[in-house]
Amino acid sequence: MEKYLEMIRMRFLMMLAYRTDYYTGILIYSINIGAYYFLWNAIYGEKSSIEGLTSIQMTTYVAIAWMARAFYFNNIDREIALEIKEGKVAIELIRPYNYLGMKTMQGLGEGIFRFFFFSVPGMILVALIFPIQVPHHPASWGLFGLSLLLSFIINTQINLLTGITAFFFYNNAGLIRAKRVIIDLFSGLILPISFYPFWAQDIMKYLPFQGISYIPSMIFTNGFTGGEIVYALLQQSVWVLVLLVPIRLLWTAAKKQLIIQGG
Amino acid sequence: MNNAIEVSQLRKEFKSYSSRTGLKGAFRDLLTRNYKIVPAVNDINFTVKQGEMVAYIGENGAGKSTTIKMLTGILEPTSGKLRVNGMNPHREREKFTRTIGVVFGQRSQLWWDIAVQESFRLLKKVYKVSDEQYNEHMGHVIKTLDIGPLLDKPVRKLSLGQRMRCELAAALIHNPPLLFLDEPTIGLDVLVKLKIREFLKEINEKYNTTILLTTHDLGDIEALCNRVVMLDEGKIVYDGELDALKNNWAEEKEIHFQFMNHVNLSELNSLPLQFSTDWEYDEKNQTYIANIKGEDENISQLISAVVSHFKIKDVKIHETSIEEIVRNIYEKGMN
Numbered sequence: 001m002e003k004y005l006e007m008i009r010m011r012f013l014m015m016l017a018y019r020t021d022y023y024t025g026i027l028i029y030s031i032n033i034g035a036y037y038f039l040w041n042a043i044y045g046e047k048s049s050i051e052g053l054t055s056i057q058m059t060t061y062v063a064i065a066w067m068a069r070a071f072y073f074n075n076i077d078r079e080i081a082l083e084i085k086e087g088k089v090a091i092e093l094i095r096p097y098n099y100l101g102m103k104t105m106q107g108l109g110e111g112i113f114r115f116f117f118f119s120v121p122g123m124i125l126v127a128l129i130f131p132i133q134v135p136h137h138p139a140s141w142g143l144f145g146l147s148l149l150l151s152f153i154i155n156t157q158i159n160l161l162t163g164i165t166a167f168f169f170y171n172n173a174g175l176i177r178a179k180r181v182i183i184d185l186f187s188g189l190i191l192p193i194s195f196y197p198f199w200a201q202d203i204m205k206y207l208p209f210q211g212i213s214y215i216p217s218m219i220f221t222n223g224f225t226g227g228e229i230v231y232a233l234l235q236q237s238v239w240v241l242v243l244l245v246p247i248r249l250l251w252t253a254a255k256k257q258l259i260i261q262g263g
Numbered sequence: 264m265n266n267a268i269e270v271s272q273l274r275k276e277f278k279s280y281s282s283r284t285g286l287k288g289a290f291r292d293l294l295t296r297n298y299k300i301v302p303a304v305n306d307i308n309f310t311v312k313q314g315e316m317v318a319y320i321g322e323n324g325a326g327k328s329t330t331i332k333m334l335t336g337i338l339e340p341t342s343g344k345l346r347v348n349g350m351n352p353h354r355e356r357e358k359f360t361r362t363i364g365v366v367f368g369q370r371s372q373l374w375w376d377i378a379v380q381e382s383f384r385l386l387k388k389v390y391k392v393s394d395e396q397y398n399e400h401m402g403h404v405i406k407t408l409d410i411g412p413l414l415d416k417p418v419r420k421l422s423l424g425q426r427m428r429c430e431l432a433a434a435l436i437h438n439p440p441l442l443f444l445d446e447p448t449i450g451l452d453v454l455v456k457l458k459i460r461e462f463l464k465e466i467n468e469k470y471n472t473t474i475l476l477t478t479h480d481l482g483d484i485e486a487l488c489n490r491v492v493m494l495d496e497g498k499i500v501y502d503g504e505l506d507a508l509k510n511n512w513a514e515e516k517e518i519h520f521q522f523m524n525h526v527n528l529s530e531l532n533s534l535p536l537q538f539s540t541d542w543e544y545d546e547k548n549q550t551y552i553a554n555i556k557g558e559d560e561n562i563s564q565l566i567s568a569v570v571s572h573f574k575i576k577d578v579k580i581h582e583t584s585i586e587e588i589v590r591n592i593y594e595k596g597m598n
């Protein structure tokens with residue numbers, strides 16, 4: 001257990017070593033939130049509500065979706081691919097720990113860092129600038145927190161899966177980029193799932209992506225009520241369990257296939 | 264006495280892909296690719312006793328690193344048996360990894376952007392080393408390798424020699440009974456090499472640590488290892504004492520001279536010496552090369568004879584390199 005905590009701490013140190021990334025991150029997120037705010041304002045115009053979301057709820061959705069992203073988002077798929085390409089994974093395999101578990105902890109370290117030094121102050125700032133509505137009920141905060149944690153796990157699991165493919169295809173950069181686009185699109189970050197045509201919503205119901213952004217954001221904006229929340233959390237938990245299976249299979253196959261580059 | 268490493272009929276094959284020629288060939292490559300199966304390690308056998316220091320040598324591409332990757336459990340063998348520290352490296356991975364230390368000279372195990380001590384701290388937790396053990400053992404390691412002042416520097420700011428000393432310390436945090444070193448001295452200057460050799464010798468004496476090391480530096484082997492295992496194209500071509508190897512295959516030494524004034528080969532050949540010397544002239548480097556056999560004593564006799572007759576600009580004693588020994592064996596055959 002201690003080694004995992006230590007790994008989180010290491011990641012904190014690394015984030016501090018890369019301060020410029022932190023500042024550019026703030027810039028990029030501010031631009032995104034601002035741009036989507038004005039875009040949605042124009043779309044709403046005089047309308048008070050679209051697809052069950054009021055204009056204030058929509059603004060809140062945009063803000064929280066991006067702030068949540070700062071927590072669940074990480075690049076461990078790219079890191080894993082790089083470690084495989086450069087042969088660094090050899091070092092990881094002679095350590096008495098689970099490589100994927102350690103990678104997950106690094107992602108978590110990154111997430112916690114950005115949560116406290118980015119999302120929380122960011123959300124306070126956004127709340128001062130834009131008209132948004134935060135949950136009144138402490139329970140909603142709790143449910144949102146739980147949902148956010150599950151969203152981190154799902155996103156990280158998908159990252160692990162994409163990362164491991166580098167064991168099989170020497171160059172999986174295209175796959176990683178495709179995954180990123182798919183997640184931004186189908187997770188509900190850019191467009192809430194309820195705004196998609198019905199047939200598309202039907203398909204997405206069977207995919208894990210809405211567990212990443214749509215579900216926590218809807219809980220935060222009070223877009224879901226009572227039973228819907230429970231169902232959504234259950235849906236996330238099921239995906240967390242289901243995704244363990246392909247990770248396990250792919251990892252076992254990958255170690256057999258392992259080709260270490262270089263001396 | 265327990266064996267640290269037992270290897271029998273160990274084999275690792277790689278697929279080596281080749282491309283077809285032309286555009287048509289490239290399209291065919293999309294569907295099926297041509298490949299050959301190449302054995303990088305070809306049915307080798309050897310054992311290493313606890314506490315031994317063994318040099319594992321051979322030319323580039325001989326299969327040294329591949330062997331080490333199998334012995335450390337990174338790669339799975341194609342066939343054959345191996346027991347390391349009494350375990351199967353693959354089947355008992357976690358337990359096994361606690362009993363070995365590894366340094367890959369060409370690859371860092373430290374975190375690049377943060378201070379060295381942070382990497383140490385993480386590894387200490389990973390290997391569950393207690394504070395007492397750490398302070399006692401690592402305190403000594405840090406002092407001997409003289410890396411105390413480097414600990415708070417980020418790894419990327421260290422020179423190669425500084426980094427390699429830290430790598431070595433990192434591999435020893437859990438004081439493993441078996442140490443694999445894959446080209447630990449590559450690219451290092453002489454002083455650092457000496458320090459590392461000293462240190463390894465000391466570790467071996469103090470803890471009876473088994474060390475298997477690959478190197479291209481005959482000096483490393485002479486300083487550390489009595490036993491040499493030589494690999495060529497995946498097969499073991501020699502397993503025995505270093506001295507026997509050198510006496511048989513590296514008996515000739517080259518001594519290179521450059522002179523202040525012009526010297527004739529015949530003058531050199533007529534120097535008064537009690538042993539036979541073979542002189543050559545290397546026109547490109549304007550260097551005269553003496554090939555002599557036998558005792559090391561002859562070297563000093565030769566040099567003093569030359570120096571007393573001619574004004575010299577430069578002298579170099581050229582040791583036979585491992586590559587040359589391998590080439591000799593290859594050309595002349597074993598025995």
Ligand SMILES: Nc1ncnc2c1ncn2[C@@H]1O[C@H](COP(=O)(O)OP(=O)(O)O)[C@@H](O)[C@H]1O
Pocket residue numbers: 259260261262263277278279303321322323324325326327328329330
């Ligand atoms: N991942 C790999 N895929 C294909 N061939 C490899 C791979 N790794 C090593 N080889 C081949 O195996 C042989 C032995 O390599 P290696 O063990 O690295 O040699 P050494 O360490 O002795 O220089 C070489 O011919 C090399 O090209």
Ligand SMILES: [Mg+2]
Pocket residue numbers: 263327328329445
């Ligand atoms: Mg090698």
